[in-house]
Amino acid sequence: MNVIYGLLAISILVALVFFALFIFSVKKGQFDDDYTPSVRMLFEDELVKDDSSKTTQNSKNQSKQS
Amino acid sequence: MVKEKCYHCGDDCETTKIKQDKKLFCCRGCLTVYEIFSENDLTCYYDLEQSPGATPLDIDGKYDYLDQEDIVEKLIDFQEGSTEVVTLYIPHIHCSSCIWILENLHQLDPGVLNSQVDFPKKKVSVTYTTEGFSLKSLVELMAKIGYEPYISLDNYGATKDDLDRSLIYKIGVAGFAFGNVMFLSFPEYFEVSEYWLEQYKPLFRWLMFFFSLPVVFYAGRDYFKSAIQGIRSQILNIDIPIALGITVLFIRSSVDIFFDLGSGFFDSLTGLVFFLLLGKIVQQKTYKFMSFERDYKSYFPIAVTKINKKGREENVQVYDIERGDRLRIRNQELIPVDGILMSSSAEIDYSFVTGEANLVQKKSGDKVYAGGKHVGAAVEVVAEKSVEQSYLTQLWSNDVFQKGYDPKFQSLIDKISKKFTIAVLSIAFSGLLFWLFYDPSLALNVFTAVLIIACPCAIALATPFALGNLLRIFGKNGFYIKNTNVLEQMSDLDVLVFDKTGTLTSSQKNDITYSGLKLTEEDKMVLKNSFRNSNHPLSRELYSFLDSQNIYDAESFEEHLGEGIVSSYNNHTYKLGSAKFVSSDPQYSSLSTAVHISRDDSYLGKFEFETIYRDGVQDLFQSLDQHYKLIILSGDNEGERSILTKMLPKTTQLFFNQKPDSKMRMIKKIQAEDKKVAMIGDGLNDAGALKQADIGIAISENVNVFSPACDAIMDASQLSNLSKFVSISKQGISIIKLSFIFSFLYNAVGLYFALTGQLQPVIAAILMPLSSISIVIFTTLATNFISKPIQKSQRI
The missing domain is CATH 3.30.70.100 (Alpha-Beta Plaits)
Incomplete structure (x- = not known):
């Protein structure tokens, strides 16, 4: 049953990783605006003309933003 | 007839209709925006939402x-x-x-x-x-x-505010620890004495101990700080029993595991802090796009045009304006400093300052005060004072604007917590005494158990959840309140003071009546077209007031600034404008705002403008009259007294010719009689009174832009609902009181276990979240229920 020590260590480590990710995302400002991203994620290639080069560029830009 | 709406901005297309791509536009500006978007493949703008746009305004030279x-x-x-x-x-x-x-x-x-x-x-x-x-x-x-x-002076050199994210971090820490501790303490809840479990018990307990360290020393830090502050200023605030509870929980649990007496209460400890912080974040709900702390800086432009010694125009920062500078003020620009008008005449809109919508005429050599908005062709003004010394801006150097949070206000929870703390401490000590005689081995156990179980988690959660929820509901219905303290104060008012112009009356809508000779169709057509060509606010209003007519190109059209319009058609010359301009006969001059008309120098008649009161003002005063003393402070003359006395309850007191600082003093005087005062006003002239009052409510036609510093901002259309809002806030307080009773019941149950020395960690771990969650659910449901009246009226 010594495996419990290992399991505990792993589980706490995993929890700590997620905790660190949370702190990191708060620091980056992801919790500052809790509305706009929910709208933004629905936008993609909405340019009317089918200009493929422009459209892909646009989607690239958007992925950069989010 | 179904009104046709502009494809871009959604306004009604009245006379001007421009068709393009089978779409209808109300003006050139909207069409231009549409063209820009369609050229750049951005017409999806119109698919996402119907008529989302705004008509672009003329910004020539503004920036x-x-x-x-x-x-x-x-x-x-x-x-x-x-x-x-x-x-x-x-x-x-x-x-x-x-x-x-x-x-x-x-x-x-x-x-x-x-x-x-x-x-x-x-x-x-x-x-x-x-x-x-x-x-x-x-x-x-x-x-x-x-x-x-x-862009206003407020943006200029403003330090970029650092967001305070510490509360989110603290919730993160507390939630993280809470989850893990629950997980680790789970096996102990069943008290099975299984071999393997016994063997790992110390490890699990020590892990819990380490998880709770950041909760006590980081996440719960504010409670200790606030408790110490409370003790120093000799106020027994609610944070004292909370801090006491956290401390006792932590020490007792640590001692328990040090000496292997039990598993400790780490689960309750972390849960408690987590729930309390949740309550804090609910209470903190703010309207991010509004500012309740505005001063004149938010209204003033950053730079104005100055004419330098060589006669050339240059832009100068507002703070750099010195006495004697010549400034050029263009149409729709704000006059930034007190000065003397140099141009022959000007019309100034002081609605910012006084709430009065009618333009004020100024002649060459007249004094113009900062804060007025100039309407019409550009004029020249010589500065008399610098920005900080101007009449309007000096108001802000008054003491009321320096003071921060009003310490006099004692919230409901502060009042209760005093008695609560005393009660808990006396129960704990009497329990200690009793057990010292009866069974000393259990005495400390009972003492700590009482302090743990009596920790007022549910009480501390009732206010934030009840008022936080009301705050949100009010906000959805056009009444934006700064924080929950304001809401609480709103339930305890004695006197309501109203400003008249702009608050009770609408600053945008006027009642227009025509009196005089009957107008022929041709007259009407000429009038409509003349008003169409003029940018004067009264012309704009008359233009929308008159029935639609054929559009023609004026044969001759001349606008005399500050006087009127001369326009000719079919060999007739029309004069529209002030009484003096239209006819030399003094009998036509009147006190009210009016536009007079003459054809070929014979007087036809006049359009009179009458201020109209907002819908429901009469009903509002009737319903408020039963509970409150009502006062009206108006900056205007007594012209409206007879209308007001007829319309409003007899007990309403009316005061006219009130200057900004006399309004403020009036509020102070009422407060000196130990009355709680709410001021309801709009313009900057009310700013002092709004700040001085216990709560200041600013009425605003457009909540996004202009409102002076205040505690709450109300959408003008919601004014008639004010009495409902006030009564709901009262009911909200009763809900909080009711939930206090509930949590006392929970505490009584817990105290039974504690005093009899049978408090097991598992009981605490059940009782604490149960009471907290049930209080949260109760307050949320109940506040939703009581706020039904305003939500219904919104929907209809």
Whole structure:
């Protein structure tokens, strides 16, 4: 049953990783605006003309933003 | 007839109809925006939301000051090489189309590299290159598509506020620890004495101990601070029993595991802190796009046009204006300092300052006060004072604007916590005494158990959840309150003081009546067309008042600034304007605001403007009269006294000719009688009174833009609901009191276990979350229920 020590260590480590990710995302400002991203994620290639080069560029830009 | 709406802005298309691509536009401006979007493949703007746009306003020369590098430098957030980042406040942001178009700015101009919208704050942060582009071109681009940013003196050199995210961190820490501790303490809840479990018990307990360390010393830190503050200022606030509870929980649990007496209460400890912090964040709900702390800086422009000694125009920063400077004020610009008018005449809109919508006429040599908005062709003003010394801005140096939070106000929870703390301590000590005689081995156990179980988690949660929820509901219905303290104070008012102009009356709508000779169809047509060509606010109103007519090109049209219009058609000459301008006969002059008309120098009649009171003012006063003393303070003359006395309850006191500081003094006088006063006002002239009053409510036609410093902002259309809002806030307080009773019952149950010495960690771990969650559910449901009246009236 010594495996419990290992399991505990792993589980706490995993929890700590997620905790660190949370702190990191708060620091980056992801919790500052809790509305706009929910709208933004629905936008993609909405340019009317089918200009493929422009459209892909646009989607690239958007992925950069989010 | 179904009114045709503009495809771009959604306004009714009345006379001007422009058709393009089978779509209808109300004006050139809207069409231009549409054309810009369709040229750049951005017409999806109109698919996301119906008629999302705003008519672009004329901005010619308005942003010339953005050419000056030192001004730009103060406005931008960040600069590196040729890249600059700026955050602009755009009042028009209101829908997903806005987000979409603003984040696609780079399609319109390659100078824009990236743009990101923060919808709740109505702000967009734009990264752009300074090569062939600039802040000025960015602002002009945005203005051109109807998203004109609002730049005021407030932005100038404002320190970029650091967001306080510590509460989120603390919740994160507490939640993380709470989850893990629950998980680790789970096996102990069943008290099975299984071999393996026994063996790992110490490990699990020590892990819990370590998880609870950051909770006590970081997440719960504020409670200790506030408790110490409370003790120092000799106020037994609610944080004292909470801090006591946390301390006892931690020490008792640590001792338990040190000496292997038991598993400790780490689960309750972390849960308690987690729930309390949740309550804090609920209470903290703020309206990010509004500011309740505005002073004159938010109204004033950053720079104005100065005419230098060589007679050339240059832009000068408002703070740099000195006595004797000649300033050029263009149409719709704000006069930034007190000065003397040099041009022959000017019309100034003081609605910001006094709430009075009618234009004030000034002649050459007259004094003009800062804060007025100039309407009409550009005029010249010589500055008399600097910005800080002007009449209006001096109001802000008054003491009321320096004081911070009003310490006199004692919230319900403060009152209760005093008795509560005393009660808990006396129960704990009497329990201790009893057990010392009866069974000393259990005495400390009982003492600590009482303090643990009596920790007022549910009480501390009742207020934030009840009032936080009401705050949200009020906000949805157009009544934005600064914080929950204001809501609590609202339930305990004695006197309501109203401003008249702009608050009870609408500053935009007037009742227009025509008196005089009957107008022929031809007359009407000429009038309509003449008003169409004039930019004067009264002309605009009369234009929309008159029935639609054929449009023709005026044979001759002349606008005499500050006097009227001369227009001719079919060999008839019409004069429209002030009584003096239209006819030399003094019998036609009147006190009320009116536009007089003559044809070929014979007097025809006049259009009279009458202020109209907002809908429901009469009913509102009737219903408020039963519970409150009502007072009206008006900056105007007594002209409206007879109407007001007829309309309002007899007990209403009326005061006229009140200056800003006399309004403030009046409020102070009432407060000296130990009455709680609410001031309801709008313009900057009420700013002092709003601040002095226990709560100041600003009435605003457009909640996004203008309102003086206050505790709450109310959408003008909701004024008639004020009595409902007030009574709901009262009911909200009763709900809190009711939930206090519930939590006392929980405490009584817990105290039974504690005093009899049978408090097991598992009981605490069940009782504490159970009481907290049931209080949260109860307050949320109950506040939703009581606020039904306002929500219904909203829907109909």
